[in-house]
Amino acid sequence: MCGIVGYIGTRSAQDVLMSGLAKLEYRGYDSAGVAIMDGQGIQVRKKAGKLANLSSELEGAPLPGTLGIGHTRWATHGLPNDTNAHPHATEDGRLVIIHNGIIENYLTLKASLVARGHVFKSETDSEVLAHLIEEKYEQTLVGGQVGKLSEAVRLALGEVRGAYGIVVTHVDHREIVAARTVSPLVMGVGQGEMFLASDVPALLPYTRQMVFLHDGDLVVLSDDGFSITDLAGNAVTREIDQIDWDAEAAEKGGYDTYMLKEIFEQPVALTNTLMGRLHDETGEVNLDIGLDPGSFKRISIIACGTAYYAGLVGEYLIEQLARIPVEVDVASEYRYRNPLVSGDTLAIVISQSGETIDTLEALREAKRGGARTLGVINAKGSSMTRELDDTLYIHAGPEIGVASTKAYTSMVGAMLMLALWLARARGTQSEAQARELLHAARALPRLVEEALAPERVERIKQVAEKYAHARDYLFLGRGVNAPTALEGALKLKEISYIHAEGYAAGEMKHGPIALIDAQLPVVVVATESRLLEKTISNVQEVRARAGKVILLLSDGDTENAQHADDVIYVPRSHEMVSPIVNVVALQLLSYFTATALGKDVDKPRNLAKSVTVE
Ligand code: M6R
Numbered sequence: 001m002c003g004i005v006g007y008i009g010t011r012s013a014q015d016v017l018m019s020g021l022a023k024l025e026y027r028g029y030d031s032a033g034v035a036i037m038d039g040q041g042i043q044v045r046k047k048a049g050k051l052a053n054l055s056s057e058l059e060g061a062p063l064p065g066t067l068g069i070g071h072t073r074w075a076t077h078g079l080p081n082d083t084n085a086h087p088h089a090t091e092d093g094r095l096v097i098i099h100n101g102i103i104e105n106y107l108t109l110k111a112s113l114v115a116r117g118h119v120f121k122s123e124t125d126s127e128v129l130a131h132l133i134e135e136k137y138e139q140t141l142v143g144g145q146v147g148k149l150s151e152a153v154r155l156a157l158g159e160v161r162g163a164y165g166i167v168v169t170h171v172d173h174r175e176i177v178a179a180r181t182v183s184p185l186v187m188g189v190g191q192g193e194m195f196l197a198s199d200v201p202a203l204l205p206y207t208r209q210m211v212f213l214h215d216g217d218l219v220v221l222s223d224d225g226f227s228i229t230d231l232a233g234n235a236v237t238r239e240i241d242q243i244d245w246d247a248e249a250a251e252k253g254g255y256d257t258y259m260l261k262e263i264f265e266q267p268v269a270l271t272n273t274l275m276g277r278l279h280d281e282t283g284e285v286n287l288d289i290g291l292d293p294g295s296f297k298r299i300s301i302i303a304c305g306t307a308y309y310a311g312l313v314g315e316y317l318i319e320q321l322a323r324i325p326v327e328v329d330v331a332s333e334y335r336y337r338n339p340l341v342s343g344d345t346l347a348i349v350i351s352q353s354g355e356t357i358d359t360l361e362a363l364r365e366a367k368r369g370g371a372r373t374l375g376v377i378n379a380k381g382s383s384m385t386r387e388l389d390d391t392l393y394i395h396a397g398p399e400i401g402v403a404s405t406k407a408y409t410s411m412v413g414a415m416l417m418l419a420l421w422l423a424r425a426r427g428t429q430s431e432a433q434a435r436e437l438l439h440a441a442r443a444l445p446r447l448v449e450e451a452l453a454p455e456r457v458e459r460i461k462q463v464a465e466k467y468a469h470a471r472d473y474l475f476l477g478r479g480v481n482a483p484t485a486l487e488g489a490l491k492l493k494e495i496s497y498i499h500a501e502g503y504a505a506g507e508m509k510h511g512p513i514a515l516i517d518a519q520l521p522v523v524v525v526a527t528e529s530r531l532l533e534k535t536i537s538n539v540q541e542v543r544a545r546a547g548k549v550i551l552l553l554s555d556g557d558t559e560n561a562q563h564a565d566d567v568i569y570v571p572r573s574h575e576m577v578s579p580i581v582n583v584v585a586l587q588l589l590s591y592f593t594a595t596a597l598g599k600d601v602d603k604p605r606n607l608a609k610s611v612t613v614e
Pocket of ligand 1: 308609611
């Protein structure tokens with residue numbers, strides 16, 4: 001997550017960029033920078049740290065000019081310092097770019113650019129774009145005239161693999177060229193002025209006429225307007241939307257609640273989690289972790305709440321794929337149970353906020369015992385990250401809704417990557433198995449997008465409304481999806497206040513079966529798996545006691561649909577990655593149950609987003 005702003009028109013570009021960046025600071029605040037075109041060329045100012053640092057610098061020496069681009073950074077490649085801050089300029093300073101996203105093949109591109117004489121200043125993946133576009137621009141120069149900037153951007157993007165929202169400007173042109181794939185960009189249309197931003201709130205003070213750019217769009221902004229093409233150069237038409245949102249609605253991206261917005265952000269959040277880390281052509285898993293994956297004999301996973309359930313999925317994945325013994329603890333218990341820890345233990349703490357006091361204290365306990373420590377964390381610079389040996393950031397972006405959604409799927413994505421990383425180091429998977437899993441993991445953003453298709457969402461809403469007045473709910477799942485059932489139950493409790501229990505399906509007969517009667521909805525995760533037949537036997541046990549069965553089935557499974565009162569179909573996925581796809585349906589089921597009951601899903605009673613008391 002980073003924030004981008006662009007402006008061309010008659011106002012002070014500095015004012016527009018700085019006010020827009022202030023609205024986007026939630027997307028990252030490792031550094032900020034602007035590039036503004038004046039009569040002499042393009043002036044770049046950038047500073048590590050919060051936007052206030054850049055503000056103070058500009059206060060002393062404001063930049064004149066009416067065309068500019070600005071950035072607030074959440075670092076992925078390279079330390080958050082002045083040099084790695086955006087914008088990035090070519091050596092002659094004539095071309096300047098800003099990039100949000102991750103260029104997966106940047107090392108290969110960088111090596112060939114360096115071999116051709118380019119000199120890099122930063123450690124970022126983004127800087128390759130400046131040099132690559134510069135080269136392409138030179139190819140578009142005919143007889144010493146000015147080149148075609150949009151063509152150069154298009155040609156460069158043809159060589160890039162990854163996610164990007166980019167904005168580019170060049171001294172020869174009074175225009176801004178922008179393009180996106182995965183990373184969001186919205187264009188604001190004014191009278192004789194044009195705007196760009198990563199999110200709507202940055203533009204609301206200036207215009208309500210907006211164009212939401214699609215993946216693969218390339219746009220040229222000038223004082224007179226804009227033109228859009230695809231990456232093959234074909235003209236594209238996009239509607240201009242009139243945005244009537246107030247400031248609060250704008251922050252929710254037009255969704256009714258942060259929770260719903262965050263549920264729908266999952267494909268992008270997952271892309272950011274996985275991007276640049278899994279390489280299915282080579283089988284490599286590059287997590288940028290200094291710890292030696294071959295040096296642990298056991299793993300201890302520690303977390304709270306939803307993060308704990310991500311840990312349970314992690315346990316399953318690591319034991320299955322990397323064959324290392326794993327134990328998972330609720331942090332508040334770990335701390336006081338005098339755990340057996342040694343130097344060959346890897347303690348993995350999982351936390352969205354990085355501030356949960358139970359998890360933080362458990363981390364300290366693990367360190368006291370001599371464990372090496374790794375965090376799976378969302379919030380940069382949080383307390384845990386300062387005490388961990390290493391951190392694997394999940395890059396899910398800010399999560400405002402108290403009920404965790406996108407952080408959960410990104411945490412499970414991170415645990416999957418860790419399992420693959422450990423498996424590779426320990427040689428526990430054949431080349432073919434590893435490739436299959438990497439392929440399945442990389443398909444996740446697309447599958448989650450599919451899980452959020454309007455007709456599926458509508459179906460889940462119908463089911464939620466049908467059972468919204470139930471007093472209790474039971475959630476069942478097996479194997480890698482047993483934690484999915486636990487998370488489904490927690491989500492429902494948190495936001496609808498309906499009592500819900502989550503159980504491993506095979507455990508139901510050992511007690512919870514006593515709860516079943518004709519009033520009890522039982523949600524069973526019964527997607528394709530080697531344990532599906534056993535799960536269906538448990539479904540029969542529910543039916544025999546007149547329970548209401550809501551089955552989560554893989555697309556096309558009509559045979560098992562006969563055992564259900566209601567079916568929710570989800571996209572087919574590899575069993576090992578299925579918890580990420582399946583949980584989306586349960587998030588929506590909770591969401592629509594809570595809204596049917598008129599509950600405030602973003603601020604459920606008695607809960608806090610970050611729990612910093614024991
Ligand atoms: O910030 P953390 O991930 O450490 O938070 C842990 C739990 O407090 C959190 O997951 C909580 O259970 C959420 N409300 C779940 O939706």
